[in-house]
Amino acid sequence: MDLKYGNPAREPFVTNVGLITSNGKHGHDVMAAEWTFQISYDPGLIAVSIGPGKATFENITETKYFGVSIAAEDQTAISSIAGGSSGKKVNKVEALKDMGFTFHTGKHFDVLLVDEAALIVECKLVDQVVRGDHTMFIGEVVSVLHDKDKKPLIYHEGKYWSVGEELPKPTNEERGNMKAFVEKHAR
Numbered sequence: 001m002d003l004k005y006g007n008p009a010r011e012p013f014v015t016n017v018g019l020i021t022s023n024g025k026h027g028h029d030v031m032a033a034e035w036t037f038q039i040s041y042d043p044g045l046i047a048v049s050i051g052p053g054k055a056t057f058e059n060i061t062e063t064k065y066f067g068v069s070i071a072a073e074d075q076t077a078i079s080s081i082a083g084g085s086s087g088k089k090v091n092k093v094e095a096l097k098d099m100g101f102t103f104h105t106g107k108h109f110d111v112l113l114v115d116e117a118a119l120i121v122e123c124k125l126v127d128q129v130v131r132g133d134h135t136m137f138i139g140e141v142v143s144v145l146h147d148k149d150k151k152p153l154i155y156h157e158g159k160y161w162s163v164g165e166e167l168p169k170p171t172n173e174e175r176g177n178m179k180a181f182v183e184k185h186a187r
């Protein structure tokens with residue numbers, strides 16, 4: 001079966017928006033990728049699933065590095081510009097600069113990183129794995145800038161959201177009951 005864009009079965013997924021920056025034959029570029037995940041603590045690894053033919057795909061394949069700026073909740077415009085056209089047709093970085101958004105260059109690589117993002121990392125490509133109709137680019141984190149005051153932008157049902165209310169964890173009494181069930185079914 002497929003789970004194509006627009007299929008209501010995709011609605012329960014909640015993701016964030018990685019602003020994936022790259023450099024290479026298409027010049028400096030930025031794309032939006034909701035499929036951006038941390039997949040290892042040590043070393044810190046981030047996987048980004050990218051469709052074929054995208055400028056970002058070709059840039060990263062060529063240079064073996066990329067930037068991940070996790071969009072903050074006041075960066076919906078950056079996400080929509082980065083996800084709305086290809087770097088093959090539009091210089092999105094210049095368009096965003098023209099709109100007043102700013103970037104800085106990475107410490108390790110000649111890649112632009114999005115200022116004011118919730119988390120900003122540079123990644124060295126360590127693996128590239130084709131899975132279905134996307135390719136996972138797995139990058140090892142080589143620099144980190146974290147602004148704990150910035151809340152990450154949430155992407156859900158094709159719309160932008162802010163982080164909702166924190167829910168209480170189970171009470172001690174509930175945990176006591178839960179423990180009894182877990183112990184009852186111990187192997």
Ligand SMILES: Cc1cc2nc3c(=O)[nH]c(=O)nc-3n(C[C@H](O)[C@H](O)[C@H](O)COP(=O)(O)O)c2cc1C
Nearest residue numbers: 031032033034035050051054055056083085086087
């Ligand atoms: C919020 C949002 C999330 C997206 N997530 C992904 C994703 O995870 N993977 C992907 O390949 N494309 C994703 N896209 C689409 C790309 O951002 C889009 O195809 C973009 O034009 C690619 O740019 P490029 O050709 O400059 O690399 C997303 C778009 C938006 C708006």
